[in-house]
Amino acid sequence: MPDSQLLKTPLCDRHVSMGAKMVPFGGWQMPLEYSGITEEHLAVRHTAGLFDVSHMGEIEIAGSDSFDLVQRLLTNDARRLEVGQAQYSALATAEGTVVDDLLLYRLGDDHFKLVVNAANVGADFSWIQELATDAGDVFVVNTSSRYALIAVQGPLALEIVQPLTEVELASVRYYRFATGEVAGVRATLSRTGYTGEDGFEIFVPPSAAVRLWDALLTAGKSAGLKPCGLGARDTLRLEAAMRLYGQDIDRTTTLLEAGLGWIVGWEKQSFIGQQALVQQREVGVARKLVGLEMVERGIARHGYPVVSGGDQVGVVTSGTRTPSVKKSISLAYVPSDRSALGTEYSVDARGRLLRAKVVSLPFYKR
Protein backbone atom coordinates (compact mmCIF):
# COMPACT_ATOMS: atom_id res chain seq x y z
CA MET A 1 0.00 0.00 0.00
CA PRO A 2 1.44 3.41 -0.94
CA ASP A 3 2.10 5.63 2.07
CA SER A 4 -0.47 8.14 0.79
CA GLN A 5 -3.25 5.59 1.29
CA LEU A 6 -2.29 4.84 4.86
CA LEU A 7 -4.64 6.05 7.55
CA LYS A 8 -3.33 8.58 10.03
CA THR A 9 -4.20 8.86 13.70
CA PRO A 10 -4.88 12.35 15.06
CA LEU A 11 -1.35 12.20 16.53
CA CYS A 12 0.44 11.32 13.30
CA ASP A 13 1.84 14.81 12.71
CA ARG A 14 3.00 14.93 16.33
CA HIS A 15 4.94 11.70 15.89
CA VAL A 16 6.60 13.00 12.76
CA SER A 17 7.44 16.39 14.28
CA MET A 18 8.84 14.68 17.38
CA GLY A 19 11.14 12.60 15.21
CA ALA A 20 9.56 9.15 15.46
CA LYS A 21 10.48 6.54 12.87
CA MET A 22 7.19 5.84 11.08
CA VAL A 23 6.08 2.54 9.51
CA PRO A 24 2.91 1.13 7.96
CA PHE A 25 0.99 -1.14 10.34
CA GLY A 26 -2.47 -2.63 9.80
CA GLY A 27 -3.25 0.00 7.15
CA TRP A 28 -2.06 2.87 9.37
CA GLN A 29 1.01 5.03 9.45
CA MET A 30 2.32 4.47 12.96
CA PRO A 31 5.44 5.25 15.01
CA LEU A 32 7.80 2.26 15.18
CA GLU A 33 10.17 3.90 17.63
CA TYR A 34 11.17 7.23 19.13
CA SER A 35 14.45 6.95 21.07
CA GLY A 36 14.89 3.23 20.35
CA ILE A 37 13.03 0.06 21.22
CA THR A 38 15.32 -0.92 24.11
CA GLU A 39 15.17 2.47 25.83
CA GLU A 40 11.40 2.73 25.39
CA HIS A 41 10.84 -0.83 26.56
CA LEU A 42 12.88 -0.26 29.73
CA ALA A 43 11.10 3.04 30.41
CA VAL A 44 7.80 1.14 30.50
CA ARG A 45 9.24 -1.51 32.82
CA HIS A 46 10.87 0.98 35.21
CA THR A 47 9.01 4.31 34.91
CA ALA A 48 6.38 4.79 32.21
CA GLY A 49 5.81 4.99 28.47
CA LEU A 50 3.29 6.85 26.32
CA PHE A 51 1.70 5.11 23.33
CA ASP A 52 -0.61 6.23 20.57
CA VAL A 53 -2.86 3.25 19.91
CA SER A 54 -5.58 5.18 18.12
CA HIS A 55 -5.36 2.71 15.24
CA MET A 56 -7.27 0.19 17.35
CA GLY A 57 -10.88 -0.20 16.25
CA GLU A 58 -14.04 0.30 18.27
CA ILE A 59 -17.36 -1.37 17.57
CA GLU A 60 -20.35 -0.67 19.76
CA ILE A 61 -23.38 -2.86 20.29
CA ALA A 62 -26.46 -1.44 21.96
CA GLY A 63 -30.14 -2.27 22.35
CA SER A 64 -32.29 -4.40 24.65
CA ASP A 65 -31.06 -7.62 23.01
CA SER A 66 -27.40 -6.59 22.94
CA PHE A 67 -26.37 -8.80 25.86
CA ASP A 68 -27.71 -11.91 24.12
CA LEU A 69 -25.89 -11.01 20.92
CA VAL A 70 -22.62 -10.40 22.78
CA GLN A 71 -22.98 -13.75 24.53
CA ARG A 72 -23.55 -15.51 21.23
CA LEU A 73 -20.76 -13.67 19.34
CA LEU A 74 -17.96 -13.76 21.86
CA THR A 75 -16.27 -16.70 23.53
CA ASN A 76 -15.87 -15.33 27.04
CA ASP A 77 -18.82 -15.18 29.43
CA ALA A 78 -20.20 -11.65 29.71
CA ARG A 79 -22.37 -12.65 32.67
CA ARG A 80 -19.27 -12.03 34.74
CA LEU A 81 -18.97 -8.53 33.32
CA GLU A 82 -20.42 -5.65 35.33
CA VAL A 83 -21.00 -2.16 33.99
CA GLY A 84 -17.62 -0.40 34.30
CA GLN A 85 -15.64 -3.54 33.67
CA ALA A 86 -13.57 -4.84 30.75
CA GLN A 87 -12.95 -8.42 29.69
CA TYR A 88 -10.52 -10.10 27.30
CA SER A 89 -12.54 -12.09 24.77
CA ALA A 90 -12.58 -13.30 21.18
CA LEU A 91 -14.72 -13.64 18.11
CA ALA A 92 -14.43 -17.27 17.02
CA THR A 93 -15.39 -19.19 13.89
CA ALA A 94 -17.59 -22.29 14.08
CA GLU A 95 -14.32 -24.28 14.09
CA GLY A 96 -13.12 -22.46 17.19
CA THR A 97 -10.44 -20.52 15.34
CA VAL A 98 -9.92 -16.83 15.95
CA VAL A 99 -11.62 -14.09 13.91
CA ASP A 100 -10.19 -11.52 16.33
CA ASP A 101 -9.18 -11.08 19.94
CA LEU A 102 -10.50 -8.01 21.70
CA LEU A 103 -11.45 -6.24 24.88
CA LEU A 104 -15.13 -6.10 25.69
CA TYR A 105 -16.24 -3.07 27.71
CA ARG A 106 -19.62 -2.98 29.39
CA LEU A 107 -20.64 0.68 29.11
CA GLY A 108 -24.19 0.05 30.32
CA ASP A 109 -26.55 -2.86 30.94
CA ASP A 110 -27.42 -2.82 27.22
CA HIS A 111 -24.39 -1.08 25.77
CA PHE A 112 -21.08 -2.75 24.92
CA LYS A 113 -17.89 -1.60 23.26
CA LEU A 114 -15.47 -3.97 21.55
CA VAL A 115 -11.91 -2.73 21.12
CA VAL A 116 -10.49 -4.73 18.22
CA ASN A 117 -7.31 -5.01 16.17
CA ALA A 118 -6.78 -2.27 13.59
CA ALA A 119 -6.39 -4.62 10.64
CA ASN A 120 -9.58 -6.48 11.54
CA VAL A 121 -12.12 -3.68 12.09
CA GLY A 122 -13.78 -4.13 8.70
CA ALA A 123 -13.96 -7.92 8.89
CA ASP A 124 -15.16 -7.86 12.51
CA PHE A 125 -17.84 -5.30 11.74
CA SER A 126 -19.19 -7.34 8.80
CA TRP A 127 -19.06 -10.51 10.88
CA ILE A 128 -21.03 -8.92 13.70
CA GLN A 129 -23.50 -7.14 11.43
CA GLU A 130 -24.37 -10.36 9.68
CA LEU A 131 -25.13 -12.09 12.94
CA ALA A 132 -27.03 -9.09 14.24
CA THR A 133 -29.60 -9.08 11.42
CA ASP A 134 -31.96 -11.49 13.18
CA ALA A 135 -30.82 -10.75 16.73
CA GLY A 136 -33.77 -8.56 17.68
CA ASP A 137 -33.32 -5.10 19.15
CA VAL A 138 -29.64 -4.41 18.54
CA PHE A 139 -27.64 -1.66 16.89
CA VAL A 140 -24.09 -2.29 15.75
CA VAL A 141 -22.00 0.78 14.99
CA ASN A 142 -18.37 1.05 13.92
CA THR A 143 -17.33 3.93 16.16
CA SER A 144 -13.59 3.70 15.41
CA SER A 145 -13.38 7.23 14.05
CA ARG A 146 -14.90 8.69 17.23
CA TYR A 147 -11.99 7.75 19.45
CA ALA A 148 -8.34 8.41 19.81
CA LEU A 149 -6.67 6.00 22.22
CA ILE A 150 -3.61 6.92 24.26
CA ALA A 151 -1.95 4.44 26.63
CA VAL A 152 0.20 5.32 29.62
CA GLN A 153 1.94 2.17 30.76
CA GLY A 154 4.41 1.45 33.52
CA PRO A 155 4.78 1.44 37.31
CA LEU A 156 4.56 5.27 37.46
CA ALA A 157 1.51 5.54 35.17
CA LEU A 158 -0.93 6.23 37.97
CA GLU A 159 1.08 8.98 39.61
CA ILE A 160 1.68 10.64 36.25
CA VAL A 161 -1.98 10.68 35.21
CA GLN A 162 -3.52 11.41 38.62
CA PRO A 163 -2.71 15.15 38.80
CA LEU A 164 -4.50 15.63 35.45
CA THR A 165 -7.84 14.22 36.57
CA GLU A 166 -10.46 14.34 39.29
CA VAL A 167 -11.10 10.63 38.88
CA GLU A 168 -9.57 8.78 41.81
CA LEU A 169 -7.41 6.41 39.80
CA ALA A 170 -6.49 4.11 42.67
CA SER A 171 -10.16 3.17 42.94
CA VAL A 172 -10.20 2.06 39.29
CA ARG A 173 -9.12 -1.54 39.66
CA TYR A 174 -7.40 -3.70 37.02
CA TYR A 175 -9.70 -4.28 34.03
CA ARG A 176 -12.13 -1.59 35.22
CA PHE A 177 -12.77 1.80 33.68
CA ALA A 178 -14.16 5.19 34.68
CA THR A 179 -15.19 8.34 32.86
CA GLY A 180 -14.13 11.86 33.68
CA GLU A 181 -11.98 14.71 32.46
CA VAL A 182 -8.26 14.28 31.89
CA ALA A 183 -6.36 17.49 31.18
CA GLY A 184 -9.71 19.13 30.52
CA VAL A 185 -10.70 16.49 27.99
CA ARG A 186 -13.72 14.22 28.39
CA ALA A 187 -12.26 10.74 28.60
CA THR A 188 -12.75 7.12 29.48
CA LEU A 189 -9.87 5.81 31.59
CA SER A 190 -9.39 2.08 31.42
CA ARG A 191 -6.93 0.24 33.65
CA THR A 192 -5.79 -2.08 30.91
CA GLY A 193 -2.84 -2.47 28.56
CA TYR A 194 -0.73 -4.65 26.33
CA THR A 195 2.64 -4.41 28.08
CA GLY A 196 2.52 -6.56 31.20
CA GLU A 197 2.69 -3.44 33.38
CA ASP A 198 0.16 -1.41 35.30
CA GLY A 199 -1.29 1.49 33.36
CA PHE A 200 -4.20 3.18 31.69
CA GLU A 201 -5.67 3.31 28.22
CA ILE A 202 -7.45 6.62 27.70
CA PHE A 203 -10.21 7.06 25.10
CA VAL A 204 -10.74 10.67 24.00
CA PRO A 205 -12.33 12.45 21.02
CA PRO A 206 -9.84 12.65 18.11
CA SER A 207 -9.94 16.44 18.20
CA ALA A 208 -8.53 16.41 21.74
CA ALA A 209 -5.82 13.79 21.19
CA VAL A 210 -2.91 16.19 20.67
CA ARG A 211 -3.89 18.20 23.72
CA LEU A 212 -3.96 15.11 25.94
CA TRP A 213 -0.74 13.72 24.43
CA ASP A 214 1.12 16.96 25.13
CA ALA A 215 -0.34 17.27 28.62
CA LEU A 216 0.71 13.73 29.51
CA LEU A 217 4.23 14.21 28.14
CA THR A 218 4.64 17.36 30.20
CA ALA A 219 3.14 15.81 33.32
CA GLY A 220 5.35 12.73 33.04
CA LYS A 221 8.60 14.36 32.07
CA SER A 222 10.21 14.49 35.50
CA ALA A 223 9.07 10.93 36.24
CA GLY A 224 10.81 9.67 33.11
CA LEU A 225 7.78 9.11 30.87
CA LYS A 226 8.95 8.41 27.32
CA PRO A 227 6.98 8.41 24.06
CA CYS A 228 7.03 4.88 22.66
CA GLY A 229 6.33 3.19 19.35
CA LEU A 230 4.93 -0.11 18.20
CA GLY A 231 8.37 -1.75 18.39
CA ALA A 232 8.49 -1.51 22.17
CA ARG A 233 4.81 -2.42 22.37
CA ASP A 234 5.70 -5.66 20.59
CA THR A 235 8.67 -6.60 22.79
CA LEU A 236 6.69 -5.73 25.93
CA ARG A 237 3.69 -7.84 24.97
CA LEU A 238 5.94 -10.72 23.89
CA GLU A 239 7.65 -10.83 27.30
CA ALA A 240 4.18 -10.82 28.88
CA ALA A 241 3.21 -13.63 26.41
CA MET A 242 0.21 -11.68 25.16
CA ARG A 243 -0.86 -13.06 21.80
CA LEU A 244 -0.62 -10.92 18.68
CA TYR A 245 -3.35 -11.36 16.11
CA GLY A 246 -1.99 -12.15 12.66
CA GLN A 247 1.11 -13.78 14.11
CA ASP A 248 0.29 -15.99 17.10
CA ILE A 249 -3.40 -16.35 16.42
CA ASP A 250 -5.62 -16.13 13.35
CA ARG A 251 -8.38 -18.03 11.55
CA THR A 252 -6.17 -21.12 11.28
CA THR A 253 -5.44 -21.45 15.01
CA THR A 254 -8.01 -22.41 17.59
CA LEU A 255 -8.32 -20.74 20.97
CA LEU A 256 -7.30 -23.96 22.70
CA GLU A 257 -4.22 -24.41 20.54
CA ALA A 258 -3.27 -20.84 21.41
CA GLY A 259 -3.64 -21.50 25.13
CA LEU A 260 -6.63 -19.18 25.35
CA GLY A 261 -9.07 -21.67 26.87
CA TRP A 262 -9.34 -19.25 29.79
CA ILE A 263 -11.31 -16.81 27.64
CA VAL A 264 -13.85 -19.47 26.69
CA GLY A 265 -17.05 -19.39 28.75
CA TRP A 266 -17.48 -23.14 29.10
CA GLU A 267 -20.62 -22.68 31.23
CA LYS A 268 -22.31 -20.49 28.63
CA GLN A 269 -25.48 -21.55 26.87
CA SER A 270 -24.49 -21.13 23.25
CA PHE A 271 -21.87 -19.23 21.30
CA ILE A 272 -20.18 -19.47 17.93
CA GLY A 273 -17.41 -22.05 18.08
CA GLN A 274 -18.74 -23.73 21.20
CA GLN A 275 -19.28 -27.18 19.71
CA ALA A 276 -15.84 -27.33 18.16
CA LEU A 277 -14.10 -26.01 21.27
CA VAL A 278 -15.92 -28.38 23.63
CA GLN A 279 -14.93 -31.27 21.40
CA GLN A 280 -11.32 -30.11 21.26
CA ARG A 281 -11.27 -29.88 25.02
CA GLU A 282 -12.46 -33.47 25.32
CA VAL A 283 -10.26 -34.98 22.61
CA GLY A 284 -7.30 -32.65 23.01
CA VAL A 285 -5.53 -30.52 20.41
CA ALA A 286 -2.64 -31.73 18.27
CA ARG A 287 -0.50 -28.64 18.73
CA LYS A 288 0.00 -26.01 21.37
CA LEU A 289 1.48 -22.55 21.58
CA VAL A 290 4.47 -22.66 23.95
CA GLY A 291 7.29 -20.44 25.04
CA LEU A 292 10.71 -21.22 23.59
CA GLU A 293 14.01 -19.93 24.84
CA MET A 294 17.11 -20.23 22.69
CA VAL A 295 19.82 -22.37 24.25
CA GLU A 296 22.31 -21.38 21.56
CA ARG A 297 23.19 -17.88 20.48
CA GLY A 298 20.76 -16.66 17.85
CA ILE A 299 17.26 -15.36 17.42
CA ALA A 300 14.08 -17.23 16.51
CA ARG A 301 11.68 -15.09 14.50
CA HIS A 302 8.17 -15.24 13.08
CA GLY A 303 7.86 -18.02 10.51
CA TYR A 304 11.03 -19.94 11.37
CA PRO A 305 10.47 -23.72 11.36
CA VAL A 306 10.66 -25.67 14.63
CA VAL A 307 12.57 -28.86 13.95
CA SER A 308 12.85 -32.20 15.74
CA GLY A 309 14.70 -35.26 14.49
CA GLY A 310 15.36 -33.57 11.16
CA ASP A 311 11.68 -32.87 10.45
CA GLN A 312 9.71 -29.67 10.78
CA VAL A 313 7.19 -30.22 13.57
CA GLY A 314 6.15 -26.68 14.34
CA VAL A 315 6.62 -22.99 13.67
CA VAL A 316 7.73 -19.87 15.51
CA THR A 317 4.98 -17.24 15.54
CA SER A 318 6.71 -14.38 17.39
CA GLY A 319 10.26 -13.99 18.57
CA THR A 320 13.18 -11.70 19.19
CA ARG A 321 15.73 -10.82 21.83
CA THR A 322 13.94 -8.64 24.36
CA PRO A 323 15.32 -5.95 26.68
CA SER A 324 14.02 -7.07 30.11
CA VAL A 325 14.37 -10.82 29.80
CA LYS A 326 17.65 -10.27 27.90
CA LYS A 327 17.27 -13.59 26.14
CA SER A 328 16.11 -14.70 22.75
CA ILE A 329 12.53 -15.76 23.39
CA SER A 330 9.68 -16.81 21.15
CA LEU A 331 6.19 -18.19 20.95
CA ALA A 332 5.85 -21.29 18.79
CA TYR A 333 3.36 -23.99 17.92
CA VAL A 334 4.71 -27.47 18.74
CA PRO A 335 3.10 -30.92 19.00
CA SER A 336 1.05 -31.15 22.23
CA ASP A 337 2.63 -34.47 23.18
CA ARG A 338 6.05 -32.79 23.12
CA SER A 339 5.19 -29.52 24.82
CA ALA A 340 6.38 -30.20 28.37
CA LEU A 341 8.71 -27.70 30.02
CA GLY A 342 12.32 -28.43 29.15
CA THR A 343 11.54 -30.25 25.90
CA GLU A 344 14.29 -29.56 23.38
CA TYR A 345 13.83 -28.48 19.79
CA SER A 346 15.86 -26.85 17.09
CA VAL A 347 14.81 -23.68 15.32
CA ASP A 348 15.82 -23.31 11.69
CA ALA A 349 17.12 -19.74 11.59
CA ARG A 350 17.63 -19.20 7.87
CA GLY A 351 19.48 -22.45 7.47
CA ARG A 352 21.24 -22.52 10.83
CA LEU A 353 19.80 -24.99 13.34
CA LEU A 354 19.72 -23.41 16.80
CA ARG A 355 18.89 -25.38 19.95
CA ALA A 356 15.90 -24.19 21.95
CA LYS A 357 13.87 -25.45 24.88
CA VAL A 358 10.29 -25.10 26.08
CA VAL A 359 9.96 -22.70 29.01
CA SER A 360 7.01 -21.49 31.06
CA LEU A 361 4.89 -18.48 30.11
CA PRO A 362 4.88 -15.57 30.60
CA PHE A 363 8.55 -14.78 30.07
CA TYR A 364 8.12 -11.71 32.26
CA LYS A 365 5.81 -11.06 35.17
CA ARG A 366 5.67 -7.80 37.11
Added chain:
Amino acid sequence: MYPKDRHYTKDHEWLEVSDASARVGITDYAQQQLGDVVFVELPEVGQVFEQGAQFGSIESVKAVSDLYCPVAGRVVEVNGTLVDHPERVNADPHAAWMIVLELRAPDQMSGLLDAVAYAELVA
Protein backbone atom coordinates in the same frame (compact mmCIF):
# COMPACT_ATOMS: atom_id res chain seq x y z
CA MET B 1 29.26 12.30 9.73
CA TYR B 2 30.87 9.87 7.28
CA PRO B 3 34.66 9.58 7.77
CA LYS B 4 36.62 10.66 4.72
CA ASP B 5 39.18 7.87 5.13
CA ARG B 6 36.70 5.16 4.20
CA HIS B 7 35.10 3.62 1.16
CA TYR B 8 31.37 2.89 1.17
CA THR B 9 28.96 0.53 -0.57
CA LYS B 10 25.37 0.97 -1.63
CA ASP B 11 24.56 -1.82 0.85
CA HIS B 12 25.69 0.55 3.62
CA GLU B 13 28.98 -1.03 4.57
CA TRP B 14 32.22 0.86 5.08
CA LEU B 15 35.75 -0.22 4.32
CA GLU B 16 38.86 1.23 5.95
CA VAL B 17 41.96 0.24 3.99
CA SER B 18 45.45 0.06 5.41
CA ASP B 19 48.08 -1.46 3.13
CA ALA B 20 46.79 -4.80 1.82
CA SER B 21 43.99 -5.27 4.33
CA ALA B 22 40.79 -3.52 5.26
CA ARG B 23 38.36 -3.29 8.17
CA VAL B 24 34.69 -3.69 7.34
CA GLY B 25 31.69 -2.36 9.24
CA ILE B 26 28.25 -0.93 8.68
CA THR B 27 27.43 2.76 8.36
CA ASP B 28 25.61 5.07 10.72
CA TYR B 29 22.74 5.15 8.27
CA ALA B 30 22.54 1.35 8.35
CA GLN B 31 22.43 1.17 12.15
CA GLN B 32 19.74 3.84 12.24
CA GLN B 33 17.64 1.86 9.81
CA LEU B 34 18.14 -1.35 11.79
CA GLY B 35 17.35 0.05 15.22
CA ASP B 36 18.73 -1.57 18.36
CA VAL B 37 21.20 -4.27 17.31
CA VAL B 38 20.96 -7.39 19.47
CA PHE B 39 22.94 -10.01 17.57
CA VAL B 40 25.85 -10.10 15.17
CA GLU B 41 26.87 -13.29 13.39
CA LEU B 42 30.39 -13.18 12.01
CA PRO B 43 32.50 -15.60 9.92
CA GLU B 44 35.57 -17.60 11.00
CA VAL B 45 39.08 -16.39 10.44
CA GLY B 46 40.38 -17.90 7.21
CA GLN B 47 37.12 -17.86 5.29
CA VAL B 48 37.33 -16.38 1.83
CA PHE B 49 34.56 -14.26 0.31
CA GLU B 50 33.95 -12.94 -3.18
CA GLN B 51 32.81 -9.38 -3.66
CA GLY B 52 29.13 -9.14 -2.77
CA ALA B 53 29.06 -12.50 -0.96
CA GLN B 54 27.26 -12.73 2.38
CA PHE B 55 29.82 -12.90 5.19
CA GLY B 56 27.49 -12.69 8.16
CA SER B 57 24.27 -11.23 9.48
CA ILE B 58 23.16 -8.60 11.89
CA GLU B 59 19.91 -8.63 13.82
CA SER B 60 18.01 -5.86 15.52
CA VAL B 61 15.00 -6.32 17.75
CA LYS B 62 12.79 -5.95 14.70
CA ALA B 63 14.65 -7.53 11.79
CA VAL B 64 17.55 -9.52 10.42
CA SER B 65 19.87 -8.23 7.67
CA ASP B 66 22.67 -9.86 5.75
CA LEU B 67 26.19 -8.48 5.71
CA TYR B 68 27.85 -8.37 2.31
CA CYS B 69 31.54 -8.37 1.53
CA PRO B 70 32.38 -5.01 -0.13
CA VAL B 71 35.39 -6.50 -1.94
CA ALA B 72 36.90 -9.96 -2.33
CA GLY B 73 39.15 -11.08 0.48
CA ARG B 74 40.17 -13.53 3.17
CA VAL B 75 39.07 -12.94 6.76
CA VAL B 76 42.18 -12.45 8.92
CA GLU B 77 40.52 -11.02 12.02
CA VAL B 78 37.03 -10.99 13.54
CA ASN B 79 35.76 -8.49 16.12
CA GLY B 80 34.61 -10.94 18.77
CA THR B 81 33.64 -8.18 21.20
CA LEU B 82 30.59 -7.43 19.04
CA VAL B 83 29.24 -10.88 19.77
CA ASP B 84 28.91 -9.97 23.45
CA HIS B 85 28.29 -6.26 22.87
CA PRO B 86 26.24 -5.90 19.70
CA GLU B 87 24.90 -2.56 20.97
CA ARG B 88 28.30 -1.02 20.09
CA VAL B 89 27.21 -1.09 16.46
CA ASN B 90 24.54 1.48 17.38
CA ALA B 91 26.72 3.47 19.74
CA ASP B 92 29.65 3.97 17.37
CA PRO B 93 29.06 2.31 14.00
CA HIS B 94 32.16 3.69 12.31
CA ALA B 95 34.40 2.31 15.07
CA ALA B 96 32.57 -1.01 15.47
CA TRP B 97 34.41 -2.94 12.77
CA MET B 98 33.29 -6.49 12.13
CA ILE B 99 36.05 -8.19 10.17
CA VAL B 100 39.47 -7.48 8.72
CA LEU B 101 39.88 -8.64 5.14
CA GLU B 102 43.14 -9.41 3.41
CA LEU B 103 42.35 -7.90 0.02
CA ARG B 104 42.32 -10.21 -2.99
CA ALA B 105 41.39 -7.71 -5.69
CA PRO B 106 42.34 -4.17 -4.63
CA ASP B 107 41.15 -2.83 -8.00
CA GLN B 108 37.57 -3.46 -6.86
CA MET B 109 38.01 -0.45 -4.59
CA SER B 110 37.47 1.86 -7.53
CA GLY B 111 33.82 0.77 -7.74
CA LEU B 112 33.06 1.92 -4.19
CA LEU B 113 31.74 5.30 -3.07
CA ASP B 114 33.67 8.00 -1.24
CA ALA B 115 32.25 9.74 1.83
CA VAL B 116 30.67 12.58 -0.16
CA ALA B 117 28.96 10.28 -2.65
CA TYR B 118 27.74 8.02 0.14
CA ALA B 119 26.35 10.93 2.16
CA GLU B 120 24.42 12.01 -0.93
CA LEU B 121 23.09 8.47 -1.42
CA VAL B 122 21.54 8.35 2.04
CA ALA B 123 20.56 12.01 2.26
